[in-house]
Amino acid sequence: MFLKFKDEVSSVLTKALKDAGFEADDLALDESPHADVSSSVAFRLAPKYKKSPKQICEAIHMHVKILPDSYIDRAEAAGPYINFFSSRAYLNETVLRVMLDRENFGNLNNTGKVILEHTSANPDGPLHIGHIRNSVIGDTLARILKRAGYDVETQYYINDMGRQIAVVVWGLMNFKFDAAKKKDHAIADVYIAANKTLVDEKEHSPEVDAIMKQYEVGDADTNRKFKDAIDTAMEGIEQTLDRMNIHHDKFVWESQFVRTGEVNRMMDRVKKLDNTIFKDGAFMVDLKEAGIEKTLVIQRSDGTSLYTTRDLTYHEWKATQCDRMIDILGADHKLISSQLKAVLRILGLQEPEVVIFEFVSLPEGSMSTRRGVFISADELLDEVKKAAYSEVSKKRPDTDEEFKQKVAEFVSIGAVRYDIVRVSPEKATTFDWAEAVDFEKQGAPFIQYAHARACSIIKNAKDEGITFEEFDAGILLEDQETALIKKLSVFENAIDKAARELKPNLIAIYARELADAFNQFYRYVPVISAEPEFQAARLALVECSRIVLANSLDTLGIVAPESM
RNA sequence: GGGCUCGUGGCUUAGCCUGGAUAGAGCGCCGGGCUUCUAACCCGGAUGUCGAGGGUUCAAAUCCCUCCGGGCCCGCCA
Numbered sequence: 001m002f003l004k005f006k007d008e009v010s011s012v013l014t015k016a017l018k019d020a021g022f023e024a025d026d027l028a029l030d031e032s033p034h035a036d037v038s039s040s041v042a043f044r045l046a047p048k049y050k051k052s053p054k055q056i057c058e059a060i061h062m063h064v065k066i067l068p069d070s071y072i073d074r075a076e077a078a079g080p081y082i083n084f085f086s087s088r089a090y091l092n093e094t095v096l097r098v099m100l101d102r103e104n105f106g107n108l109n110n111t112g113k114v115i116l117e118h119t120s121a122n123p124d125g126p127l128h129i130g131h132i133r134n135s136v137i138g139d140t141l142a143r144i145l146k147r148a149g150y151d152v153e154t155q156y157y158i159n160d161m162g163r164q165i166a167v168v169v170w171g172l173m174n175f176k177f178d179a180a181k182k183k184d185h186a187i188a189d190v191y192i193a194a195n196k197t198l199v200d201e202k203e204h205s206p207e208v209d210a211i212m213k214q215y216e217v218g219d220a221d222t223n224r225k226f227k228d229a230i231d232t233a234m235e236g237i238e239q240t241l242d243r244m245n246i247h248h249d250k251f252v253w254e255s256q257f258v259r260t261g262e263v264n265r266m267m268d269r270v271k272k273l274d275n276t277i278f279k280d281g282a283f284m285v286d287l288k289e290a291g292i293e294k295t296l297v298i299q300r301s302d303g304t305s306l307y308t309t310r311d312l313t314y315h316e317w318k319a320t321q322c323d324r325m326i327d328i329l330g331a332d333h334k335l336i337s338s339q340l341k342a343v344l345r346i347l348g349l350q351e352p353e354v355v356i357f358e359f360v361s362l363p364e365g366s367m368s369t370r371r372g373v374f375i376s377a378d379e380l381l382d383e384v385k386k387a388a389y390s391e392v393s394k395k396r397p398d399t400d401e402e403f404k405q406k407v408a409e410f411v412s413i414g415a416v417r418y419d420i421v422r423v424s425p426e427k428a429t430t431f432d433w434a435e436a437v438d439f440e441k442q443g444a445p446f447i448q449y450a451h452a453r454a455c456s457i458i459k460n461a462k463d464e465g466i467t468f469e470e471f472d473a474g475i476l477l478e479d480q481e482t483a484l485i486k487k488l489s490v491f492e493n494a495i496d497k498a499a500r501e502l503k504p505n506l507i508a509i510y511a512r513e514l515a516d517a518f519n520q521f522y523r524y525v526p527v528i529s530a531e532p533e534f535q536a537a538r539l540a541l542v543e544c545s546r547i548v549l550a551n552s553l554d555t556l557g558i559v560a561p562e563s564m
Numbered sequence: 565g566g567g568c569u570c571g572u573g574g575c576u577u578a579g580c581c582u583g584g585a586u587a588g589a590g591c592g593c594c595g596g597g598c599u600u601c602u603a604a605c606c607c608g609g610a611u612g613u614c615g616a617g618g619g620u621u622c623a624a625a626u627c628c629c630u631c632c633g634g635g636c637c638c639g640c641c642a
Contacts, residue, residue, distance in 0.1 A: 026582090028582095028584085030584095032585080033585090033586095033588090034585065038585085040584050040585085043584060043622080043623080046622075047622080052622095053584095053622085078585075079585070080584080080585080081584085081585065122642075159642060161642090162641070162642045163641065163642075164641085164642070165642095279640095280640080281640085282640050283640095284640085292567090293566080293567075293638085294567090294637095294638065297639085297640050299640085300640045301640060302640080304640090306640070306641080306642085307641075307642045308642090311642095330636090331568085331569075331635075331636045331637080332636060332637065332642095333637090333642095334567095334568060334569085334636070334637065335567080335568080335636095335637055335638065336637090336642090338568090356568095356569090358569075358570075358635070358636075359635065359636065361635080366635090366636090391604070392604090394604095395602090395603090395604060396602085396604095411604085422576095422577080422578090422590095423576085423577070423578095424577090424578080426569070426570070427570070427577085428569085428570065428634080428635045428636080429576095432576095435575090435576075435591090438591080439604065440590095440591065440592090440604085441576080441590055441591050442589080442590050442591085442604095443590085445604050446590095446604070446605090448604085449602080449604050449605075450605090452602070452604095453601080453602060453605085456601065456602060457601050457602095458601095459601095460601055461601080464601095501581085505578085506578095509578065509589085512589085512590085513589090516589095519605060519606070520606075520607095522601080522605080522606085523605070523606045523607085524606085526600075526601070527601060528600095528601050529600065529601070530601095542601090563602080564602085564604075
């Protein structure tokens, strides 16, 4: 709705500009607290036409012609700004549109296949609070892009050729695997113990090297051991992701590119490049012309491949199956991903769009699975759930155990996801337990609560025999009502912008603002106890709010509860 | 040492790419509101040299430069 309104403003303003004798390639249209959409184009025109912005604005305003039944109600010249206000028709149609489109309201019609890779944590232990920043950003982005119309496939790239997995395999041969524990945690125990031993007793190091070598050549027995180790860790990782409402469409093993010979073909191609140099038996690419000082080794002197070489192949493979590739990566991958992109560019291959997120650290420093210094996602989820449980118990002492457990679960998942996604990815954060379990702040529970309230009104109205089968949206004239409808109408704009700029936090902000608008409506505008002539229309607005609240929460991967 | 990045009220942060109307919000703090659809709510108030300095511009939190502080990276690891 908003996008169509903005388009109308755009064409009306273009025409007014032309009629007033001005020419501008950028209309400088923007949302504004002073109007529904505002243009500061007069500033840009001022030097060119040697008039004050105010004069220009007035001249443009005089030529603004608004057609009947337009989404634009009126335009105003406010000093140097030209402000546009939406019409009643716009509000009424927004309500009808939501009722019609329901769970699809806000969806856009972009086309194309997107492969989005996220999480891709090494299968050497459980996901920790840094990994799930990747997962939540990636999953939310995938949901946003789906709503924007793209055909999205999510992939988890399993790095099974790295030394750390060989250490896990070696560890499994030498240490006890605690079958009583969740599998990824038991793998971490083995991994941590193995690392410690490898540091203390250097003589075991060649054993790990031998395992890696055997895996590289595809020894059947070693393959089985790797598969067992990785499947075990991944089972636990997937359980955690599943709990957070995150699922991957495909799990791609790094080794497959070695097995098919694609990695060798890739190395041969890169070797032929002018930028590639041969030094001390190894091949490396000089990326100075791409602005990167560091050369990139693509083949070791023993002839084997490296992580980046395989990643190059992985991206080439992905590109054959989609129109866009998006990678969600931690800040430690900044250099390596720009090197990867540079090589792909030189080879004439498609480059991925990379979303980098900064680190989550502990107050005492950075996390490390290898050293056993981390807070697992499972632990975080459990602690937050405990806090949520005590909150429900306090607030809903009348309810049974099953209800409290259920609410505590979806509130805690929502709170964790929301807390991660609300902060823009480029911000480095320090984890704080007190903050993590705090439910006073306006986060996911605030939005979920607004949704539950809407459901409650709808349920009570039904009991009272109030329906919205027939209503006139035109009588929704209270400030809180029009503000709420306008907020509903910009959902598609939030999706559009978030998809365009790959900024999932925009949806977190939108959802909170929508809940805010709904709560204000709730406080000031009665529905069930309203005069009969207002009941149906207001109930319809509650239903619309419920739908868009649910759509926003769904985009954030958070449960929209009927009661809490 | 070099590169990248962040620095906004006591705390957490939006806005920065694409410069424009009094820098928006939450927590905390102060004050008010449950005989009314779930108070995990609502209303009001105090709190900001937008890290510092310079520059560009009619206009800078936003662009450029320098400096300071935090983070990340700089391996024939991943």
